[in-house]
Amino acid sequence: MDQSTFQPNSSSAGNDYAGVYRIDTVAKILDMPLRSAYDFCAHTNAFIVKRLGPRTLRVEKESFDRWLRGQSGTAPKFQNNELEG
Numbered sequence: 001m002d003q004s005t006f007q008p009n010s011s012s013a014g015n016d017y018a019g020v021y022r023i024d025t026v027a028k029i030l031d032m033p034l035r036s037a038y039d040f041c042a043h044t045n046a047f048i049v050k051r052l053g054p055r056t057l058r059v060e061k062e063s064f065d066r067w068l069r070g071q072s073g074t075a076p077k078f079q080n081n082e083l084e085g
Contacts, residue, residue, distance in 0.1 A: 020050070020058040029068070 021029075027037035041049050041057050047067040048060035 017058075019061055021061055021064060023057050023059070026059050026064065 023037050023041055024034055026041060027034045030037060030040075032040070038057065041059055047063040050058045050060065052058060
């Protein structure tokens with residue numbers, strides 16, 4: 001996917017394009033600080049991240065969503081604020 005194929009996504013608040021997430025969106029999804037999300041995305045191989053400039057990253061939605069679904073299947077389960085075995 002190259003940046004010339006990005007199309008505005010009318011269902012978003014203008015922060016994302018069809019097929020990609022901005023890092024601020026990834027930070028919200030993962031409930032982490034923006035700086036941590038940039039660092040994580042800049043160094044991960046878990047999903048596809050495109051660099052559009054020296055300080056601009058975009059995350060491919062499909063690969064991120066697939067990774068996130070996989071993570072949710074392996075995340076520890078909590079019940080009443082206690083970790084289940």
